[in-house]
Amino acid sequence: MAIPDTLASPAPAPVLPRGRLLPWRGTLRRILLPLVTAALVLGLWEALVRLRGISPALLPSPSAVAERLVATGPFLLGQAVPTTLETVAGFLIALVLGTGLAVLVSASRLAREALYPNVVFFQLIPKIALAPLFIVWLGIGTGSRLTFAVFIAFFPVVIATLAGLDGVDRDLLRLCRSVGAGAWRTYLHVRFPAAIPHVFAGAKIAITFAMIGVIVGEFITAQAGLGYMILFAASQADMALIFASIALLCGIGLGLYALTALAERVALRWYGG
Amino acid sequence: MSDPAPPRAEPAIRVSGVAKTYPSRSGPVEAVAGVSFTVAEGEFVSILGPSGCGKSTLMLMVAGLEAPSRGSLALAGRPVEGPQTRVGLMFQDATLLPWKSVRDNVLFPLRMSGRPMAGATERAGALLALAGLSGFADKRPRELSGGMRQRVALCRALIADPAILLMDEPFSALDAITRDEMVLALGEIVARERKTTLFITHAIREAVFLSDRILVMGRRPATVVAEVAVPFPRPRDPAIEADPAFNALCLDLKDAIHRAMRGPAAAAA
Ligand SMILES: Nc1ncnc2c1ncn2[C@@H]1O[C@H](COP(=O)(O)OP(=O)(O)OP(=O)(O)O)[C@@H](O)[C@H]1O
Ligand SMILES: [Mg+2]
Numbered sequence: 014m015a016i017p018d019t020l021a022s023p024a025p026a027p028v029l030p031r032g033r034l035l036p037w038r039g040t041l042r043r044i045l046l047p048l049v050t051a052a053l054v055l056g057l058w059e060a061l062v063r064l065r066g067i068s069p070a071l072l073p074s075p076s077a078v079a080e081r082l083v084a085t086g087p088f089l090l091g092q093a094v095p096t097t098l099e100t101v102a103g104f105l106i107a108l109v110l111g112t113g114l115a116v117l118v119s120a121s122r123l124a125r126e127a128l129y130p131n132v133v134f135f136q137l138i139p140k141i142a143l144a145p146l147f148i149v150w151l152g153i154g155t156g157s158r159l160t161f162a163v164f165i166a167f168f169p170v171v172i173a174t175l176a177g178l179d180g181v182d183r184d185l186l187r188l189c190r191s192v193g194a195g196a197w198r199t200y201l202h203v204r205f206p207a208a209i210p211h212v213f214a215g216a217k218i219a220i221t222f223a224m225i226g227v228i229v230g231e232f233i234t235a236q237a238g239l240g241y242m243i244l245f246a247a248s249q250a251d252m253a254l255i256f257a258s259i260a261l262l263c264g265i266g267l268g269l270y271a272l273t274a275l276a277e278r279v280a281l282r283w284y285g286g
Numbered sequence: 287m288s289d290p291a292p293p294r295a296e297p298a299i300r301v302s303g304v305a306k307t308y309p310s311r312s313g314p315v316e317a318v319a320g321v322s323f324t325v326a327e328g329e330f331v332s333i334l335g336p337s338g339c340g341k342s343t344l345m346l347m348v349a350g351l352e353a354p355s356r357g358s359l360a361l362a363g364r365p366v367e368g369p370q371t372r373v374g375l376m377f378q379d380a381t382l383l384p385w386k387s388v389r390d391n392v393l394f395p396l397r398m399s400g401r402p403m404a405g406a407t408e409r410a411g412a413l414l415a416l417a418g419l420s421g422f423a424d425k426r427p428r429e430l431s432g433g434m435r436q437r438v439a440l441c442r443a444l445i446a447d448p449a450i451l452l453m454d455e456p457f458s459a460l461d462a463i464t465r466d467e468m469v470l471a472l473g474e475i476v477a478r479e480r481k482t483t484l485f486i487t488h489a490i491r492e493a494v495f496l497s498d499r500i501l502v503m504g505r506r507p508a509t510v511v512a513e514v515a516v517p518f519p520r521p522r523d524p525a526i527e528a529d530p531a532f533n534a535l536c537l538d539l540k541d542a543i544h545r546a547m548r549g550p551a552a553a554a555a
Contacts, residue, residue, distance in 0.1 A: 184377040187351050190369045192446070194398040202398060206385055284385045285426040 073253040081253040082260055089242065089261050096227055096238040097265055099155060103162025104223040104269075108216055110163065111170025118171070119178040119204070120196065129175075136168040144229050158230030165226035169218035177211025178204050209284055213277035220273045224266050239265075296363030297324035298450055298482040299348060304357035305507070306343050317343040319507035320357070327362075327449075330476060330483045330520065332493035334539065335503030336547055341486045344508060345454050348484060349373050361450065371399065374443030374481075376453040380435035382427040382442075388414065389423040392441045399446065406445070413441040416475060433464035440472065444479065451476065451483040458488060469495060470524060477521035490539050494532060495522060500539065504546040512542040 055075045061067065062074035069077060082089070114132070118125045144161055151157035181204050189199045231240025239262050246254035306318040317340040325331045335341050346352040347359060350370040359366040361373075374395075382391045392410040396403050403409070414423055417437040427435055436456060443451060456472075457465045469492050476483050476496075487493050493500050494516055502512035516535060518526060526532050 182379070182381050184375075184379065185381040185383075187346070187349075188375055188377075188381065188395070189398055190351060191349055191371065191373060191375055192395040192399040193369065193371045194400075198398060198400070203383065206383070285428055 070250055077253050078256040082257040092239050092242050099158050099227045100224045103159050104220050107163045107166035107219050111167045112174050115171050115174035132171050140165050148233050153234040158227055161230045162223045162226030166219040166223040170215040173211045173215025174208055177208025181207045209280055217273050220269050298327040299325040300360045302358050304354045307355045316507040319509055327482055328480050329498045332485045332497040332500045334493050339503050339506045340508030342454050345452050349452055372448050373450045373452050374448035376439050376443045376456040378455045378459055380439040384427055387424050388438050392445050395446050413444055417441050433460050451481045454486045473521045490536050494535050502542045502546055511546045
């Protein structure tokens, strides 16, 4: 009996990638997909404004905002300088004070019991509500905005750093004690380096919080800066200027976050976990 | 040998009537209750016992990292009060520093103790070679397998040339094949460096293969319920595992542990 043709082993079919229109590499896809989505939303916004004839006093189209951004660019950039400087300064101060307090709390039982519950309390309350107090106490200058930014950015640094300092393996700490290393040496060579990934996790939150603090300060003190520009433009019903200021603010916020994330990458490469 | 060292009266480790009670939320927990034993210089003693019975606590007390609630401990006749710098420690996890190279991890105890040691880097290199890690001195722990990391931890425990090695289940996180390899390497290294060793383990065959003597502990609170001497000379060849006497010892121990598990009263009977 002859074997039917259909049972003879068929030539292997060419393997085709299925379910993919383009042979995207993973990275390209990860970058392109959100960009395309954002572009679609902006396109929709533009179309909506144009087709429905929405008044620019209510909602300017993205193209109108872009135009305004280019037109007022130098002026807005000038306003962005104090905002950026105060954000960076507030962030750096918060980083130093926050890690300092975390070290104190992790090293001293008294400090932990006295301070840490209060740190958690402040971390949980809406700190923005306290902003006017800072203005009353410290006036309407840079000092009060900076202090408020530090106040807001400080808590995530403390909490993240403390988690890192406390999270060091117990056996490793025992090893340090057994070779006769004192508390200071153990901090310097083991606990602090071990906490570095956590410090950066806190720093990434702190940089965005610091900017929030500065903007809120600018809203209240109404002196200069992008926060003030937004407030000013709102009082003039200049929607395009509001959106232009917000766009610039977003760009600066992203840039600062990217710098922090970059520093984190460098640190983590050194850390080698 | 014209000038032999005088016979030392004191054992390398003496544990006398030691007990440890931890405070806890649900009242005090007695982890160790009245344990006494000695380890002679150069001797390899294993402690076998059920999980949670207080073995790690006992080791920490020997190292001076936990204070006993009762009783006393002494190393070479000197009472243990506070952390002992003349012991090398090894734990279940390698606990290496990920940001340091393998070499710097081995040198870590010397750096941390602030006692510079002449030729430390050479010694680290020699230890790494002994542990089969010659080419890895400049690598980071991340680039090593679990077994290799534990070998680095062994080198680190040996770097300051401690009189006593204290090892708390150092191989229990490793796979069976790596583990056999590590047991063999440890047996050779410890015999060559002539270290007094206190070795905690759950593995009966591992204990028999490595030890001069094995102490079996009962359920918590830990007491020594049985003591078994292993008469074969060290270091031992893996072929010894086929020896009927070796296997008889393993069975005896298994039996002793089962009795211990039923409680101290049953074990004493
Ligand atoms: N720091 C501590 N505080 C409170 N209780 C503790 C502490 N360390 C250990 N214990 C308790 O003491 C008992 C003995 O613990 P230990 O770690 O010595 O046991 P073990 O024999 O090493 O266990 P395993 O085989 O699982 O490692 C356990 O019940 C444990 O919960
Ligand atoms: Mg244990």
